[in-house]
Structure formats: C-alpha cells, structure tokens
Amino acid sequence: MPIVTIQITREGTTPEQKAALIKGATDLMSEVLNKPPALTFVVIQEVELADWGVAGLPVEEFRRQTGSEPNGD
Amino acid sequence: MPIVTIQITREGTTPEQKAALIKGATDLMSEVLNKPPALTFVVIQEVELADWGVAGLPVEEFRRQTGSEPNGD
Amino acid sequence: MPIVTIQITREGTTPEQKAALIKGATDLMSEVLNKPPALTFVVIQEVELADWGVAGLPVEEFRRQTGSEPNGD
Amino acid sequence: MPIVTIQITREGTTPEQKAALIKGATDLMSEVLNKPPALTFVVIQEVELADWGVAGLPVEEFRRQTGSEPNGD
Amino acid sequence: MPIVTIQITREGTTPEQKAALIKGATDLMSEVLNKPPALTFVVIQEVELADWGVAGLPVEEFRRQTGSEPNGD
Amino acid sequence: MPIVTIQITREGTTPEQKAALIKGATDLMSEVLNKPPALTFVVIQEVELADWGVAGLPVEEFRRQTGSEPNGD
Incomplete structure (x- = not known):
C-alpha cells in the first residue's frame, strides 16, 4: 500500500500526462x-x-538569470 | 504539538465538515x-x-471502470 | 481514499496508542x-x-525554558 | 540537496515575501x-x-474566539 | 525540478530495489x-x-484479519 | 502558525546545527x-x-560518479 507523491511546478501538465504519471x-x-x-x-x-x-x-527568476528553459529544470 | 495532515479528493467538502475533521x-x-x-x-x-x-x-477513471460511487473510495 | 498523516514527537507512544490513533x-x-x-x-x-x-x-530546550511537561505540548 | 517546505495560511503573501522566504x-x-x-x-x-x-x-473561528490578529498566529 | 516521495512500509527493501525505485x-x-x-x-x-x-x-493486524500476504498490500 | 519542514540527508548533523536550523x-x-x-x-x-x-x-552513487563532496550537494 505505497503512497507516491509527485511535486511539480504548475506549467500546463495535461490530464493525459497526469494519467501517465499515475x-x-x-x-x-x-x-x-x-x-x-x-x-x-x-x-x-x-x-x-x-x-x-x-x-x-x-x-x-532562476530561469531568467540562468537562461534555462521551462522544461530545462 | 502534533501535526495532523488530512489529504482528501476535492469533492465539495463543506466548511462544516472541515471544522468537524479539525x-x-x-x-x-x-x-x-x-x-x-x-x-x-x-x-x-x-x-x-x-x-x-x-x-x-x-x-x-478508476470509478468509471469499477462503477464505485464518489464516496465509495 | 483519504490519507491521514500524524506527526508526533517520539516519546514512547505504545503500539496500542498507535492502533487507537489509526x-x-x-x-x-x-x-x-x-x-x-x-x-x-x-x-x-x-x-x-x-x-x-x-x-x-x-x-x-523549549520545555526547559518554559517548564512545560512532556505532554504539555 | 535539502528540501525546505514552508506551509502557511493563505493570507495575501506577496511574491516579494515569497522570494524573501526562498x-x-x-x-x-x-x-x-x-x-x-x-x-x-x-x-x-x-x-x-x-x-x-x-x-x-x-x-x-480560533481568531474570533481568542481575538488574536491575523498575524498574531 | 520535481520531487517524488515514495512512502512504503519497512519490510526489507534492499539497496538495489531502492536504486531501481530512484x-x-x-x-x-x-x-x-x-x-x-x-x-x-x-x-x-x-x-x-x-x-x-x-x-x-x-x-x-489488517493482514492477520484478512489473511493477505506482506506484499499483498 | 507556519510549519517549516527541512529534509536533509542523514550525514552527522549535530544537535547544535539542528538548533540553528530551528x-x-x-x-x-x-x-x-x-x-x-x-x-x-x-x-x-x-x-x-x-x-x-x-x-x-x-x-x-551520484557522488561517486560525479566526484562531488558530501556537502557539495
């Protein structure tokens, strides 16, 4: 009876992606x-x-300063 | 000084029910x-x-496939 | 399918007390x-x-400074 | 690689305050x-x-009964 | 930069299994x-x-009463 | 009444350091x-x-492969 908790930034994750994570x-x-x-x-x-x-x-701000892409982190 | 965390699905829990949980x-x-x-x-x-x-x-989707009611789980 | 998480200080809580909490x-x-x-x-x-x-x-240290008992907090 | 989680009541915390917390x-x-x-x-x-x-x-309700201010707790 | 937290009962999970979970x-x-x-x-x-x-x-106790195996839940 | 949770790897953090974190x-x-x-x-x-x-x-294993020091991450 495990519990898996997935914390992600809110950036448009779709229901299909959530179903795939689950x-x-x-x-x-x-x-x-x-x-x-x-x-x-x-x-x-x-x-x-x-x-x-x-x-x-x-x-x-981290992305602005480092130039990293939304899905680069 | 305990901390009790109650995680539930968002399905219309009323302020009164929340007060009762607290x-x-x-x-x-x-x-x-x-x-x-x-x-x-x-x-x-x-x-x-x-x-x-x-x-x-x-x-x-779990409820759709198993036919279980919203508060059946 | 709720999840209730109970965080307490480790102070000799017995299996019976844990069963009662559950x-x-x-x-x-x-x-x-x-x-x-x-x-x-x-x-x-x-x-x-x-x-x-x-x-x-x-x-x-909080208890030492405030004189409160182990189960006073 | 620590993780610091800060739980606060939702009471108008500004982006600047959040940046200061971070x-x-x-x-x-x-x-x-x-x-x-x-x-x-x-x-x-x-x-x-x-x-x-x-x-x-x-x-x-706690604040109402105790008269404590929003940031008094 | 997601955080995935996996909560499991302590039942002899090996370092290799933990590495596989990670x-x-x-x-x-x-x-x-x-x-x-x-x-x-x-x-x-x-x-x-x-x-x-x-x-x-x-x-x-749940397992005793239901007869379910350690990894049956 | 905030709750701050600090998750760190177990690597000899002293009571004094914990008191400083608190x-x-x-x-x-x-x-x-x-x-x-x-x-x-x-x-x-x-x-x-x-x-x-x-x-x-x-x-x-991450440290072995990257050569990073215990407190380098």
Missing part, C-alpha cells in the same frame, strides 16, 4: 516491490512557479 | 496521547480528482 | 465524509525531540 | 550546513484558512 | 514531462508496520 | 511574515543516503 508510478511499485496497484495511491501536487525556489530564487 | 483530529490527539489542543495543528489538503491515482488510474 | 482517524473520515475504511491510509511519523522545534527552540 | 531558507541551509544553493529546493504551500485548524477550531 | 521515478519524470534528471529529487520514506494503518487497523 | 527558520518566518515564534513549528527529517536520489541515482 500509471508509471503504480507500475514502478508493482515491478520493483510487487505492490498491488489496487492499494497504491499516487498524489500529484502542482506548485505555482512563485512558490518553488531553487538556488535561492523563485523558479522564474 | 475538531475530531484534535480530540483524537488529546484523548489518545493527552496532547494539548492549543498546540495541535490540523492541515487539510484537498487534491483534484485528476491529481489522485489508485490502481494505476486517475480516480474518475 | 482507528480514530479512520473512524473520523468515515463518520464525517463517509470514506470507506478499506481505502483510508493512516501514516504515523514519530519525530525525534531534537528534530522538532517550537518558539525557535528544540522541544526539550 | 532566499532566507536557502541561505540558512548554506550557512548552517554548507549546502549548495543550486541543489536546495524550497516549496511554499499556502493553505486556505478553512483548511487549517488549531485548538480544535478552523483558524478564523 | 531510477524508475526519475525516468518517469523525464519521459512524461521531460524533466531533467539532474534536478529531480526522489525521497524514499520507509514506515514501520506499526505506524501504517489501513481499514482502521495497523498493517500487521 | 532558530533560523523561525526567525525567517517572523522577519518576513511577522509570524509569532510560539506558534511556528519546525520539523527536521533526516533521510538515509540510500533513500535519497538525484539524477536517477542514490546520492552516494
């Missing part, structure tokens, strides 16, 4: 630890860009 | 472990249906 | 939101006293 | 544990007032 | 959302059996 | 958001090296 995480628990899907919970938490910091900066 | 969780900590309510935090996290997975499926 | 939290979800126990997870996280801070102090 | 938390990890900012994540979680309980009450 | 979760974020592995954190939290409850019971 | 996090909430220390909780979670992954690898 399936992938559940399959992973089944394949590696033989955990039954019926008792595997997956929770996705989308976090606003202003609420996520890296290198001491909010993500958008 | 009171019930606080009473539980007090009754079982004698923890003072004044230093007991309860945090409710409502999760969108598309962001919660069980049996490898987003909840709504 | 039952109480599950009953609470059932009574208030009609959530089925079979899909309600409860996770207890015991935290070392040195790892829990309040009022800017580790718990033991 | 910088401050990152600096703290660097100063105390010499952790590199580039691999320090800070996640801010704002919680609705109705979803946060203390002393067995939702925050707003 | 690789699998990182690959999943990369394949589905194109997230760079270098900024993907995976945190595994093992929970004692007495600290995990389902159906209102600690896991071991 | 004080620093509490001061940060007070300085930036005027939150009262008496109702600010700080929880430190130390994670075993084998339980923390980055770049698809357990930390120790």
